[in-house]
Amino acid sequence: MSDNSATQPASPGMAIDDEVIIGLEIHCQLDTRTKLFCGCSTDYRDDPPNTHVCPICLGLPGSLPRVNLKAVEFSLRVGKALNCGIAHEAEFARKNYFYPDLNKGFQITQYDKPIAVKGYLDIEGEDGEKRVRITRVHMEEDPGRLVHKGGADRPKYTLVDYNRAGIPLIEIVTEPDLRSPKEARRFLNKLRATLEYLGVFDSEKEGSLRVDANISIQPKGWFEREGKGKADRGRVEVKNISSYKGVEKALTFEITRQKNLIRRGQKLETATRHFVETRGVTTSSRSKEMEQDYRYFPEPDLRPLRVCDWAAEIMLPELPDARRARFMEQYCCSPIHARTLTGELKLAEFYEKVADIDTALAATWLADTLLGELNYRDMSIVVVPPEQFRELLELLKEGSVTDKTGVEVLRVLLDQLKETGSCEGPRACVDRLGLRVITATPTLAGEDPVVKAAKEAIAEQPQAVADYLAGRKEALNFLVGQVMKKTRGCAKPGDVNTVLANLLEEG
Amino acid sequence: MASVTFAPDDRYNAFITTLSEAETGPGRLSGIPVAVKDNISTRGIPTTCASRILAGYIPPYDAHVVTLLKREGAAIVGKTNMDEFGMGTTTENSAFGPTLNPADPTRVPGGSSGGSAAAVASGMVRMALGTDTGGSIRCPAAFCGIVGLKPTYGRVSRYGLIAYANSLEQIGPMARSVEDISLLMEVLTTHDSRDSTTISCPYRHTPDPSVRGLKIGVPEEFFGEGVDPRVAAVVWEAVTRLEQQGAEIVTCRMPSMSFALAAYYVTCTSEASSNLARFDGVRYGPQADTRRPWHESFQDQRREGFGAEVRRRIMLGTFALSSGYYGKYYAKAQAARQQVRNDFVRLFRTVDVIAGPTMPTVAFRLGEKTDPLSMYLSDILTVPANLAGVPAISVPCGTSEGLPVGLQVIGQWFRDEKVIDVAAAYEQGASL
Ligand SMILES: [Zn+2]
Numbered sequence: 001m002s003d004n005s006a007t008q009p010a011s012p013g014m015a016i017d018d019e020v021i022i023g024l025e026i027h028c029q030l031d032t033r034t035k036l037f038c039g040c041s042t043d044y045r046d047d048p049p050n051t052h053v054c055p056i057c058l059g060l061p062g063s064l065p066r067v068n069l070k071a072v073e074f075s076l077r078v079g080k081a082l083n084c085g086i087a088h089e090a091e092f093a094r095k096n097y098f099y100p101d102l103n104k105g106f107q108i109t110q111y112d113k114p115i116a117v118k119g120y121l122d123i124e125g126e127d128g129e130k131r132v133r134i135t136r137v138h139m140e141e142d143p144g145r146l147v148h149k150g151g152a153d154r155p156k157y158t159l160v161d162y163n164r165a166g167i168p169l170i171e172i173v174t175e176p177d178l179r180s181p182k183e184a185r186r187f188l189n190k191l192r193a194t195l196e197y198l199g200v201f202d203s204e205k206e207g208s209l210r211v212d213a214n215i216s217i218q219p220k221g222w223f224e225r226e227g228k229g230k231a232d233r234g235r236v237e238v239k240n241i242s243s244y245k246g247v248e249k250a251l252t253f254e255i256t257r258q259k260n261l262i263r264r265g266q267k268l269e270t271a272t273r274h275f276v277e278t279r280g281v282t283t284s285s286r287s288k289e290m291e292q293d294y295r296y297f298p299e300p301d302l303r304p305l306r307v308c309d310w311a312a313e314i315m316l317p318e319l320p321d322a323r324r325a326r327f328m329e330q331y332c333c334s335p336i337h338a339r340t341l342t343g344e345l346k347l348a349e350f351y352e353k354v355a356d357i358d359t360a361l362a363a364t365w366l367a368d369t370l371l372g373e374l375n376y377r378d379m380s381i382v383v384v385p386p387e388q389f390r391e392l393l394e395l396l397k398e399g400s401v402t403d404k405t406g407v408e409v410l411r412v413l414l415d416q417l418k419e420t421g422s423c424e425g426p427r428a429c430v431d432r433l434g435l436r437v438i439t440a441t442p443t444l445a446g447e448d449p450v451v452k453a454a455k456e457a458i459a460e461q462p463q464a465v466a467d468y469l470a471g472r473k474e475a476l477n478f479l480v481g482q483v484m485k486k487t488r489g490c491a492k493p494g495d496v497n498t499v500l501a502n503l504l505e506e507g
Numbered sequence: 508m509a510s511v512t513f514a515p516d517d518r519y520n521a522f523i524t525t526l527s528e529a530e531t532g533p534g535r536l537s538g539i540p541v542a543v544k545d546n547i548s549t550r551g552i553p554t555t556c557a558s559r560i561l562a563g564y565i566p567p568y569d570a571h572v573v574t575l576l577k578r579e580g581a582a583i584v585g586k587t588n589m590d591e592f593g594m595g596t597t598t599e600n601s602a603f604g605p606t607l608n609p610a611d612p613t614r615v616p617g618g619s620s621g622g623s624a625a626a627v628a629s630g631m632v633r634m635a636l637g638t639d640t641g642g643s644i645r646c647p648a649a650f651c652g653i654v655g656l657k658p659t660y661g662r663v664s665r666y667g668l669i670a671y672a673n674s675l676e677q678i679g680p681m682a683r684s685v686e687d688i689s690l691l692m693e694v695l696t697t698h699d700s701r702d703s704t705t706i707s708c709p710y711r712h713t714p715d716p717s718v719r720g721l722k723i724g725v726p727e728e729f730f731g732e733g734v735d736p737r738v739a740a741v742v743w744e745a746v747t748r749l750e751q752q753g754a755e756i757v758t759c760r761m762p763s764m765s766f767a768l769a770a771y772y773v774t775c776t777s778e779a780s781s782n783l784a785r786f787d788g789v790r791y792g793p794q795a796d797t798r799r800p801w802h803e804s805f806q807d808q809r810r811e812g813f814g815a816e817v818r819r820r821i822m823l824g825t826f827a828l829s830s831g832y833y834g835k836y837y838a839k840a841q842a843a844r845q846q847v848r849n850d851f852v853r854l855f856r857t858v859d860v861i862a863g864p865t866m867p868t869v870a871f872r873l874g875e876k877t878d879p880l881s882m883y884l885s886d887i888l889t890v891p892a893n894l895a896g897v898p899a900i901s902v903p904c905g906t907s908e909g910l911p912v913g914l915q916v917i918g919q920w921f922r923d924e925k926v927i928d929v930a931a932a933y934e935q936g937a938s939l
C-alpha cells in the first residue's frame with residue numbers, strides 16, 4: 001500500500017511534551033463456509049434477508065449451539081501467527097444485553113478465558129521497526145442486522161435480518177502501543193496481510209472488519225511510567241469504524257478534538273464516541289455503554305475448548321515478514337519494493353507469477369506503476385489478468401515499447417478492465433495505437449521517422465539551435481522533448497539524442 | 508400412515524394441547540400413546556412452556572427426543588401442563604391453570620412435570636416425557652405414585668428442550684412401571700451431536716431385579732429436619748425390604764446438603780435470567796406496540812408475558828450475575844456445586860447407590876404453598892442429583908395419609924442401569 005500521509009505530522013500543533021496513545025480492538029470476520037454455531041452458509045451476499053437461517057442462528061427456543069471446528073482452527077492460526085500463547089482451556093461465555101438485533105438476548109463470546117493471549121505483531125513504526133503487543137484474541141458470534149425502512153434519519157419501522165447472525169468473528173485487542181494514526185493504519189495493514197496469508201480472512205467481504213479505537217493524549221513518557229488503566233487525562237473509545245482509511249481519519253479527527261480541549265484547559269472525560277464515516281467526524285454517544293453490566297457467565301451449552309495440542313500441530317504458511325525477506329533474497333527486491341509487494345497477499349502472488357521475465361523490471365512496474373494506476377482507479381489487483389501484465393513486461397523488456405508508451409498502454413488496458421471486466425492483449429493494443437518503438441537508422445536517411453522529426457524540430461526552433469551551438473548544452477534537452485512529442489513517445493530517448501547531436505554538428 | 512385416536516377425559520387438566528388423531532408407525536413404541544411435556548419442541552404443535560409469552564409459537568422443528576419417539580412409532584398424543592418454564596414444584600404456576608393430582612384431586616400433582624405425571628397416573632397415556640431441573644420428574648412421580656427417572660446429565664440430548672437451567676436439566680421418562688422406563692431409555696439415549704454436553708452412551712439393558720450384595724448408602728440428611736416422619740417411616744420400610752432382598756444398608760453423611768439448595772437456586776435462576784432474555788416481543792408473544800421505543804416495548808412484553816414466579820427467578824438470577832455480586836453468588840454456587848460432586852464421589856467409593864425419600868412430604872393441598880421459600884425448601888432431597896449430574900429415580904413405595912410416597916435411588920454417573928435395577932427390585936419385591 002502506498003502511504004501518502006507519510007509527510008503529514010501526526011498531530012500538528014500538539015504540545016511538544018504530549019504523546020498520543022492508541023489501542024485497537026479489531027473485529028474480523030473469519031472466512032469459514034458455515035456459521036460459528038450452525039451449518040448455515042456464511043455467503044449470503046445478494047440473497048434475500050432471512051434466507052440463511054435455522055433454529056440455531058435464529059436463537060429459537062430449545063436450539064443449542066455447536067462449535068464450528070473450522071472457526072476454532074482459524075482462530076488458532078491467528079493466535080499462533082500473532083505470537084500468542086494458546087489457552088490451556090478456552091471457554092465460551094454469554095454476554096447478556098437486550099437489543100432488537102440480538103436473537104437470544106445474549107451473545108456467545110469469550111470472556112475471561114479467550115482462545116489466545118499475550119502476543120505481538122511487528123510493524124514499521126514512526127521510528128523504525130516496532131513491536132505492538134497483542135493482549136488477547138477471542139472468538140464470538142455476530143448478532144443480526146437491523147434494516148431501517150423509510151429514511152435513515154427517521155425510519156418508519158425497522159426489520160431484522162438474521163443472515164448475519166452467527167457469522168464467526170475474532171476480536172483482536174492490542175495493548176495501547178500505537179503512537180499515531182499512521183501507526184494504527186500500518187498495524188491494520190499488517191494485520192490484514194497476516195490474516196490473508198493465513199487464509200482466514202477475506203477483506204473484500206462487506207462488513208469483514210470493524211474497529212474500536214481507544215485514544216488519549218498523555219504527557220510524554222507518562223504511559224511507560226504509569227501503565228494503562230490510570231489515565232491521567234480521559235480516554236475516548238471511538239466505536240463503529242468500518243474501513244482502513246476510516247481508522248486513520250477517525251483518529252486524526254479525535255486527536256485534533258482532544259488537543260483543542262486540552263489547549264482550552266477543559267477536562268477530557270472518559271467517554272464513548274461514534275465515528276460517522278460519511279462526515280469524517282466522531283460524535284458523542286449518549287448510550288450508557290460504559291456502565292452496562294453484561295453479566296458474563298460461562299456458556300452452559302458448550303464444553304470448554306482444550307486445544308493446545310491441536311494448536312501445536314497446526315503448521316502456519318509463509319507470513320508477510322518471511323516472504324519479504326525471501327523477495328529480497330530470491331528476487332533481489334529493494335527493501336521498499338519487497339515491503340510493498342508482500343503487503344498484500346494477492347499482490348505478492350501476482351508478483352511471483354510475473355517475476356521470471358525480469359525480477360527488477362517486474363518489481364518496479366508492479367510496485368511503482370501498476371499499484372498507483374489501480375489506486376487512482378479504485379481497482380484491486382485481483383481484476384488484472386497476470387498473463388496480460390506478463391505480455392506488457394515482455395514488450396518492455398524486448399524494447400518494443402518505451403517506458404512512456406508502456407504506461408500509456410497500461411492505462412488503456414486498465415480503463416478497459418474497469419469498464420468491461422476484460423481487456424485486449426498489450427501487443428494488440430500497441431499495434432492498434434501505433435505505439436511500437438521507432439528505432440532510428442544509423443545512416444540518418446531522410447525517410448527515417450526519427451531523423452525526419454529531428455529535422456523538423458531543428459527547422460522550427462532556430463533559437464534553441466543557436467543556443468546549443470553557442471555552447472548551452474541544455475538547449476539539446478528542449479529539442480529532444482520536441483522530437484519525442486512529434487514521435488508520440490515511440491522513439492528511444494537515446495536515439496533521439498544521437499540523431500539530434502549528429503544533425504546539429506553537421507549544421 | 509396409521510394413527511391413534513386420542514379422546515381423553517382430561518378432568519385433571521393434565522394437557523395443554525391434545526391431538527385427537529396422532530400418527531404412529533412401526534417400531535418398539537408402535538401404537539403407544541406418549542405425552543410430551545410442553546417445554547419440549549414439537550414440529551407443528553404449539554409449545555408453550557405454560558407461558559403466555561409463547562402464545563402462538565409453533566416450533567418449526569422437533570426436539571431430538573421427539574424425533575426418536577417418532578422413529579420408534581410412538582403416537583405423540585399431547586403436550587402436558589407444567590409450571591411455567593419449569594419453575595415450580597406444584598404445576599400451579601401455569602398460564603393454563605393448575606393440574607390436579609389423580610390420587611387426590613384436592614392436591615397438587617407436584618412439579619414441574621405435573622401434567623405428564625397426572626396423564627400417566629390417570630391412565631390417559633402409558634408413558635410420558637418430563638424434564639428434571641431440580642426434581643421436576645421425580646417430585647410429581649412421587650406425588651402421583653408413578654415411576655420417573657432423571658438420567659445422568661449428558662445421556663439424553665437436550666436439543667429442542669426450551670432451556671430453563673441448561674447445566675442442571677435433563678429430559679427423562681415417566682411411566683407406571685420400571686420396565687416402561689427402561690424401554691423409553693433405550694429409545695431416548697441415541698446420541699445427538701447437536702448437544703455438545705452429551706456423551707454417546709446408549710442404554711441397552713434389561714432390568715435385573717437382583718440386589719444381592721448391593722451396597723445402598725442412606726444419608727442421615729435424607730431423614731433429617733424438614734422430612735415428615737411419616738414419610739420417612741414409609742421410606743425406611745422400603746429400604747429395609749431391599750435389605751431383606753439381600754442388599755447391604757450403610758448409613759452415611761452428605762454434609763454438602765446444607766448448602767445444596769442455595770447453590771441450586773443461584774445456578775438455576777442465573778441461567779434462567781439469560782435463557783429467558785430472548786422472549787422480548789420481537790419474535791414471540793403478542794404483537795408489540797411498534798410506536799413505543801424498543802426498550803419500553805421489551806419491558807411491557809416481559810412484564811405482561813411472564814408469570815410472577817418466572818419474574819421473581821429472572822430478577823434473582825439477574826442479581827446473582829451482576830458485577831460485584833457474581834463472586835458472592837454465582838461463583839460461590841459453582842464452588843458449592845463442586846462440593847456436592849465431591850460428596851457423591853466419596854460416597855460412591857463405598858456404596859453402589861444412595862437411597863432416601865424423593866420428597867420430604869406427601870403432595871401439598873392446592874394453594875397450600877403460598878410462600879416461595881417454603882416451596883423451594885421442598886426441593887432439598889432432589890436437587891443434589893441435578894447439581895452433581897448423577898442419575899436418580901423415584902419409584903412408588905407405599906402411602907402416607909393415603910397419598911403416594913416415592914423412594915429415590917441415586918446412582919453413579921452413567922450408571923442409570925443400576926438405579927433402574929434397584930427400582931425394579933423394589934417394584935418386584937413389593938408386588939410379591
Ligand atoms: Zn443457522
